[in-house]
Amino acid sequence: MNDFDDLENSSKEELIERIESLEDEITSIREEKSKAKSNLMWKVRKLEKDKVLIENEKIRLEREAKSLRSEVERFRSPPLVLATITEVLDEHRMTVKSSTGPSFLVNYSKFLDEKLLVPGSRVALNQQTFGIVEVLPSEKDANVSGMEIETKPDVTYDQIGGLEEQIVEVKETVELPLKEPELFEKIGIDPPKGILLYGPPGTGKTLLAKAVANETNATFIKIVASEFVKKYIGEGARLVREVFELAKEKAPAIIFIDELDAVAAKRLKSSTSGDREVQRTLMQLLAELDGFESRGDIGIIGATNRPDILDPALLRPGRFDRFIEVPLPNADGRKEILKIHTKRMALDEEADIDILCDLTDGLSGADLKAICTEAGMFAIREKRDKVTVADFMDAVDKVVDSEHDEEFKKEAGVMFG
Ligand SMILES: Nc1ncnc2c1ncn2[C@@H]1O[C@H](COP(=O)(O)OP(=O)(O)OP(=O)(O)O)[C@@H](O)[C@H]1O
CATH class of the missing domain: 1.10.8.60 (Helicase, Ruva Protein; domain 3)
Structure with a gap:
């Protein structure tokens, strides 16, 4: 006997009730069907997106490999030499004093603005021909372009997502010595000098450093290490010195050195003048870190995407000796x-x-x-x-x-x- 066999014997009310219940059932089946359909649509769309992401990732990795090869080539090209004009002899020649010491009698490119070629101007020389190839802005401008200074950045910890553990570590290693140096004095240990944040680009390393500066009312001084060694021989070491001097002047301060690997890559066997410039800058950085008494009023935070290529000299105790990973978010x-x-x-x-x-x-x-x-x-x-x-x-x-x-x-x- 099926559900409909007794319909003939049912009263009108019973029939109406039955019809209503069947209608309810149909509605709920329809709803479930539409939900399942939209769920499936989401899943299909997501799978399609995943496929595109994976394909894009493959292309990205291929491009990255290509770009790394080009980067190696770029590092092999010699940098320019920095010099100051000492005397203009005639319309073709002038004497300059290079930042590495010796003076030279040089020619200059006819494309340069002669009005700018006066004694005292800073210029860049081709390393092979020693001809002047560029007139540089005054020292002050050059400094400013390499550094970013903020009195008290407005970033707070609650604007940083998914980095709870890293925030705790940063608070302990950088914030505490700045806020309560006496704790370290009482216990008789030196506060950590430098911490290294490492992880892929755009994961919040700069944000973390800025939040510490905010929390401790410190001046935030950011320098991008690759700017030190981009072009001019002799500039890197001077800039490093100036950054530390500035931090002492403005203390409490946070020095944030981004792309640390640009001046602190493991020593390569080949020794081009570009490598030597990087070495000179690194040496200056090590000297500043060693010479500087960590009284807790200056925090040093380094950041890199390539911790694997850092020179171990930089990671010794008393230098950048705390490492905090800042990974891609889960x-x-x-x-x-x-x-x-x-x-x-x-x-x-x-x-x-x-x-x-x-x-x-x-x-x-x-x-x-x-x-x-x-x-x-x-x-x-x-x-x-x-x-x-x-x-x-x-x-x-x-x-x-x-x-x-x-x-x-x-x-x-x-x-x-
Ligand atoms: N964890 C995060 N929480 C909230 N916003 C974030 C986070 N990470 C990155 N961002 C956003 O991305 C921007 C860039 O991040 P940030 O400059 O801190 O990355 P970074 O790790 O220092 O990168 P790079 O290695 O390229 O210097 C931030 O200003 C912020 O808007």
């Missing part, structure tokens, strides 16, 4: 970071951060920030007042693509000057 970290960057955004009800977390595996905090900004831009462009899931998905695509473009441009820049 799913929880990404959620935290997205929460921080979407906090002030007007989000559509369906814009679910969990979905976004799944779609952004392998991306950095800087990428996540860029995705939020891009998603907002898409909404503005379409004159909507809420940011939707689709905006975020398009933003993920855009940011991932633009990263590849950036790498391509960088590579092209290296190849074509």
Whole structure:
């Protein structure tokens, strides 16, 4: 006997009740079907995105390998020599004193502005011909361009997502000696001098350093080590000296040296003048670290994406002797970071951060920030007042693509000057 056999004997009320219950059942089956369908659609979309991400990653890695090869080539090209004009002899020749000591009688490129070629001007010389190839800005300007100084940065720890352990470590090793130096004195140990933050680009190393400076009311002095040794022989060591002098003047201060590997790569066997310049700069940095008494009023934070190539001399006790890894965020970290960057955004009800977390595996905090900004831009462009899931998905695509473009441009820049 099936469910419908006794229908003939049912009363009208019973029949109506039965029909209603069947209608309810049909509605709920329909709802489940539509939910399952949208779930499946999400999964398909996510798998498609994953596929694109993996393919992009492959392209990225291939480009990275290519760009690293070009970088090696670039490091092999000789840097320019820094000099100051001492006397203009005639319209072709002048005497200069180089930053490494000796004076030279030199020619200059006819493309230079002669009005700038006066005694006292700083110039760059070709290392082989010693001809003047460039007139440099005054020393003051050059300094400023290599350094970023902020009296009390406005970054606080609650603006940093997914780095709870790192924050605790930074608080202990940099903040505590700055805030309560007497604790170390009482116990009779020296506070740590320098800490090294290492991890991929855009993961929050600079943010951490700025938050310490904020918390301790310190001046934040940032220098990018690759700027020291980019071009001019003799400049690197001088800049290192000046940074430490400035920090003492402005104490309490945090010295943040980004891209530390640029002056502290393991010694190479070959010895071009570029390598020697890097060595001179590193020596000066080591001398400053050794000579400087860590009384707790200056914190030194180094950062690198390549801890594996650092010269061990720099990592000895009393130098950069604490290492803190700042990795790419995991799913929880990404959620935290997205929460921080979407906090002030007007989000559509369906814009679910969990979905976004799944779609952004392998991306950095800087990428996540860029995705939020891009998603907002898409909404503005379409004159909507809420940011939707689709905006975020398009933003993920855009940011991932633009990263590849950036790498391509960088590579092209290296190849074509
Ligand atoms: N953990 C994070 N929490 C919140 N925002 C982050 C985080 N990491 C990165 N960001 C965002 O990305 C931006 C860049 O990050 P930051 O400069 O700190 O990276 P970095 O590790 O110092 O990178 P690099 O190695 O390229 O110097 C920050 O200003 C912030 O907006």
